[in-house]
Amino acid sequence: MAKPAKNLFDPKSFLAEVGVGKSISKLSKGQNVFAQGDVADAVFYIQEGKIKLTVVSDQGKEAVVGILEPGQFFGEGCLNGHPLRIATTTAMEDSTITRISKKAMIAALESKPKFSHLFMAYLLARNSRIEEDLIDQLFNSSEKRLARLLLLLANFGKEGSPQPIGVNISQETLADMIGATRSRVSFFMNKFRKLGFISYNGKIEVHSSLLNAVLRDKSEIDRED
Structure with a gap:
């Protein structure tokens, strides 16, 4: 007798659905997700659109430090103990993003291995990109x-x-x-x-x-x- 099919967890579907600690927002071009200095209490995932990351120095100089695309996370510094945002994030075009509260993000990482693997793959890819950018700037x-x-x-x-x-x-x-x-x-x-x-x-x-x-x-x- 065939065993009943297990309820397979799909990380992408999980991120596309509203749930406990999760909400979905549609942003217009030029709208901020959060600003430098805001309280860091959630992680975000881009479903559609592009998000620009900018930082402002103490002297008031602004620099663009990244452009993020669908399938990427941002704001994950809150998981590493950052109490405040270190950058401003702005929609470069009409965008759809998922907001996951810090508590819900930690619970998902601990209880859903497939989601943990997806997030880990993102972190490794982003770390490699940062290393490549540093080498690029130096040489x-x-x-x-x-x-x-x-x-x-x-x-x-x-x-x-x-x-x-x-x-x-x-x-x-x-x-x-x-x-x-x-x-x-x-x-x-x-x-x-x-x-x-x-x-x-x-x-x-x-x-x-x-x-x-x-x-x-x-x-x-x-x-x-």
Whole structure:
């Protein structure tokens, strides 16, 4: 006699449903999820849209430190004892996010192994990205940092074909993310377009030739004009 099928737990369905300690919000472009200095009492998961992370120094200088996409968490610092938010998170386009209270998040991690594995995979991937970003800042030119950022935003390296960058990102934001001036980013973007690495069709489209140039030891990216 066949055994009855077990009730399989689906982490993605769990995150898409309202429940104890969980709520779902729809954000308009430009709306903050939380601000730097707010009380850190929940973790968030992006179902749709893109979220920008910015920090402001004591001197009032603002910097963009990340752009998060569907399938990513943010605000997890509350699980590590951070009482206050260290960054501001803002919707770059209309977005849907799940809010999980700190208590509900800890309970899910302790009782649902599949959810724990999903969250652990996210943390490992994010840690690797931070390490890569640090190496990028230390050893690569601002031009190569911009090229790498464009490739990441266009999802090169993930399964499936790269897509046009699905959100309008200003040159000021790109400059903040690579530690360069807007004028330098404008110069590099024009250069990439002339070389056929990118094109504009309402949004920035990144071509595979940019990846090939980055991978070559002596690429057009380092060529002096």
